[in-house]
Amino acid sequence: MTNEKGNSFGILRYYAAFCVMYLHFTGYMMSLVPDHVRGIGVLRSIVNFYQPTVIMFAISGFLISASLERGGMDAKTFVKKRFSRLYPDLWLSMAVYIAALYLIIRDKFDSSILKWCFTQGIGIAGTPSCLKDFATGSINGPMWYFTVLIQLYILVFLFKLITKNSRSSVLYGITCAVLAVCNIICSMSVSKIGDTGAKLLERFFLPYAVWFFMGVFIQTCKLHEIKNIKTISLITVIIHAVIRISGTYDIGYYTGVITGICTCILTIAAAHLLTCTKIKTDLSYGMYLYHWLFLNLIIHYQLYDKFHWMVCLIIFTLSTIVFAYIFRVKRK
Structure with missing residues (x-):
């Protein structure tokens, strides 16, 4: 049994x-610094071996399910907890972005900045029209994750409410299978729905719900507590590695x-099999918010033209960590 x-x-x-940060960094540097594409590509391959957004x-999914299990299905409490966890830091980061860019x-x-303040302030990712030709063309590219996460929080609350907090592994297994099929359908459809449709799909919960609900499934049905979890994890590592290394479609x-x-299973298994280490200050959310700046x-x-790309990587990393530490809403 695990605790x-x-x-x-x-x-x-x-x-x-860190992996999300370096995926974004290498994604741009590979085209901007073509002379070092091999070294940049190696770093990119390493941080993308286990897809970091899927991990998140x-x-x-696992933690929100555990929170609902502990706190019960009270909508007011649920909204209050999610709001206090996400929005204060988001609003602070928006203020920092505006001040720095100004x-x-x-x-x-x-005036498009004002529209952006409203839309992003409520959790809808976007970029002011006046900044679409600045640098990457996006004021904060990763914010689509925030938009999707809000939808998934609402979805999981309604799912557990409708199913009366069922712990049926059959129910959750079928749900994840259906969501996996939906993910595949989205993959097959994205090229046929145009640029606007693709942008909307990118910010819609459906393509990503399978990864989130895998975490919910494992927590609800206590699959991380089964006796042969180490054996299952080893088999999962092998399957994942074979597909990634061989390039199997x-x-x-x-x-x-x-x-x-596989990444979802290994993430939850690793969280409970690795030696427990308590981290007093969690800057991961702030790192996600500030690295794009x-x-x-x-x-x-x-x-990248003035310094080696690895020097830029160090500047990128340290600056993000410093801002994530300084500009954070402290919680008790």
Whole structure:
């Protein structure tokens, strides 16, 4: 049996946050610094071996399910907890972004900033029209995850409410299978729905729900507590590695369905099998919020032409961590 209070989710959140940061960094540097594409590609392959956004969805699904189990199905309490966890830091980061960008490119600012403040302030990802030609073309590219996560929080609450907090492994197994099929359908449809449709799909919960509900499934049915979890984890590691290393085609939206499910299983298993380490200060959310600011600044000032890409990586990493630490809402 494992203890849900003694786990390594804190370490895994940091791991996922760093991997997301470096995926975004390498994604731009591979085209901006073509002479070093091999070295940048190696780093990219490492941080993308276990897809980090899938890790984040699986962790969120597991922990939100555990929170509902502890706190009960009270809608007011649920909303209050989610609001206090997500929105104060989001609003603070928005203020920091506006202040920093105003100091650098104030001549670009117009009324579209106000519209952006409202839409992103309620959790809808987007970029002010006045900044679409600045650096990456996005004021905070990863914010689609926030938009999707809000939808999934609402969905899981309604799912547990309608199913009366059922712990049926059959129910959850069927649900995850259906969501996996939906992911595949989304993958097959994205090229046929145009740019606007693709953008809307990117911010819709359906393609990602399978990863989130895998975490919910494992927590609700206590699959992480079964006796042969180590054997299952080893088999899952092998399946995942064979598919990734061999380049076997694995259909799916955002990432392959099979490797995505394997990543979810391994994430939750690792959280309970690894030596428990309590991290007092969790900066992972702040790292996710602020890293895009420094990616934009590196591109805007063309630092990749002035310094080696690894120096830019260090600047990118340290700046993000410092801002995540300074500009955070402290909780008791």
